[in-house]
Amino acid sequence: MDQPLVSVRDLKIGAKTDSGREVEIIKGVSFDIAPGEIVALIGESGSGKTTIALSLMGHARPGCAIHGGTIRVGRHEVTAMSERQRAAMRGTELSYVPQSAAAAFNPAKRIMDQVVEITAIHKLMPREQAEAKARALFRALALPDPDTIGHRYPHQVSGGQLQRLSAAMALIGDPALVIFDEPTTALDVTTQIEVLRAFRSVMDKGAMAGVYVSHDLAVVAQIADRIVVLKNGMVQEEGATEQILHAPKHPYTRQLLDAFEPVPHVPLDRPQAPEPILTVQDLCAGYGVMRDGVPAAKILHDVSFRLERGRNLGVIGESGSGKSTLARAIAGILPAYRGNLLLDGKELAPLLQQRSKDELRRVQIVFQLADTALNPAQSIETILARPLAFYHGMTGAARKARVIELLDMVRLPGHLRHRLPSELSGGQKQRVNLARALAAEPELILCDEITSALDTVVAAAILDLLKELQRDLNLSYMFISHDLSTVEAICDEVLVMLKGRVVEALPAARMSTDAAHPYSRLLIGSIPQLDTGWLKGLEQDPALIAQFAGR
């Protein structure tokens, strides 16, 4: 067998916490990468996948340090090199494609200057030659206007384009190994396909080796030859992509794969209530200065739907489709300027301040990021006690008992009430976020992407919890998500939104078969499948993509 291009042996990386404690975050990881091979590092947040990928370049984020083991890349012993030697290697022998290209491009410099910077730093070629090479890469990556796109500033191109431009930036120095750090996670599904295709084609042509860091098995299945499954800084399983997908050995790998299995939602069998819990009629909302009762930036256009009591409505669409704005308009945070909202058949005022306390209580909203929705300076008890005092006037021992009860409802132990949000895990925080909404004893909960920031296994547990709560409390959910499988798992009806309009409403269970609108079909067809041939076999109508995809 050939000498592997990269050998990592018993790698240990430590980090210093804010309190000064040393913790080991990578605990003895070993793997090899052969020349021309693409290896995926897969795992949930905190598994150490990005830390390992960066360590290949000899870089540890502030607070982290390589404590032991060896990393060999080509002829270099990365762990034994000086910072100057490592700098000489970065960009030429191995390079990096960041998670968020939008953040990784310097806003103050033109794209071309940043793409060819590697050739300037390492004095690889004259400027004209580098620019010509960059334009060739732009073409290979299927970027629009390859001859002029380099003259623009990063804020003048779209997210999907920036991500491909960052790949051009990584490839300009002809590296032997490219590290992709979750490069499509921040993109919409229809954009993701285009970017994955572009990556795939340049990697195949250049015969470069790659490290692909991701939490998404379906994406990885399209691009990697081999998969390394990580958890808590340790390798759980390593094997060829087909083997990992179809014959996983480690229970954790099976757990990851199980999270992909669609769990069909069984609607609760309850007598139909006479009135729908929520009726929305021709709702229009927007942002900006109001002129003649119409805002400067109109977001929602004539949205209408009904949500029956005890049922769940999914709202899907890509970023900018107006999903969150719809939730904000229903909650009254952003008052609708036209249209009607009926709660249980009764008219609901558009503005939060004009609604009665009881109306406020009956509709609760849960935000996407528990990290920012929970006050970091308040204990869980204080956070949960506030709605109890506001809506139900509870005090003292009764309130404390109710806080414990609420925590129990979201399957958290009662003693957690003394903790601060920062002392909880991501899944626990989202449960507290949910418990705060439950404290009001609502009838309708607006869930705005509440599982999107969570790892698949944790998100699946939250969905189970939502279903249990619905059975016990007769709740109705409006569930906003860009992830179609979670919507399928919990919703009865689905609204497909595009540019602030509902393009189609259909039953969730028959979403993939019944979708009639071309955009719904494009959206549903763009979700990566756990099948290594999916991307290659996928055929999409270019006219359709040009019309609807947000790039």
Added chain:
Amino acid sequence: MLRSATTWILVGQRLGIALITLLIVSFAVFFATELLPGDVAEILLGQAATPEAVAGLRTAMGLDEPAIWRFLSWLGGLATGDLGMSYVNKMAVADLLSGRLMNTLRLAGIVTLVCVPVALALGIAAAMWRGSWLDRLVSVLTISVISVPEFMVATLAVLVFAVWLDWLPALSFGVDVDSLGDMLRAYAMPVISLSFVVSAQMIRMTRAAVIETINTPYVEMALLKGASRTRMVLRHALPNALGPIANAVALSLSYLVGGVIIVETVFNYPGVAKLMVDAVSTRDLPLIQSCAMIFCISYLALITLADMIAILSNPRLRR
């Protein structure tokens, strides 16, 4: 670099805001000085003055007219360069001020020339080698300088350089300035004292602004492209830190016009700040108002300039 039309609209708006602010400030200055206790006519005529004499003087000085009318005519005078007459010594305020203003501006100019390059270099260097001995030394020095009041620095400077070592003159004005060497000697101590106070803030703010941009993903990206530390900081971080740095520099420098009274007193330097304090003790309203307006204008000009640098350096407004 090309600027889009929006950039120039923003710059125009900022200038407009500055003008409006100036108008409001002039209003505030005029009526605040009106509130000063004591009546000018009574003070000028002394305790033995008869009520008739006081009334006569008031009419002669125009103090009887409504305040808003006096404000408007004063404002008109300001706009045309006529700052009015001093109540106390019957000289044109413009003549009283011009010499003093030149002195103040000369001192401020020298301090700026000395301070800004040194402070920026130290601030950027401290950020670049964050956590190194240089960074720690700079941090300790700036904190000690900020915490020591300036009269202390000035007095110590006099004690050491003028009294013990006898290298420099204790008073910087009135010394015969024949050569460049003499001038350097005359200005050395006020410049040193002021530089201490002004540059400490600049160093700290520059360091913080640069460190903030160093912690962004695009600077990490530069590192992963193989860029050296100097390149990371000077090419990638610094252009994005220009706005906050310009503001920190402007805030520190604005102190040099109005806030230097202590240093002017210690070194007996006849600047505008000292003139204003003297004017307050003699209730010389036109002089007080003019001094206050000078402070406000210089402050506004510096802040507006800094804001415009921030607008012009904002890449999102570029074409």
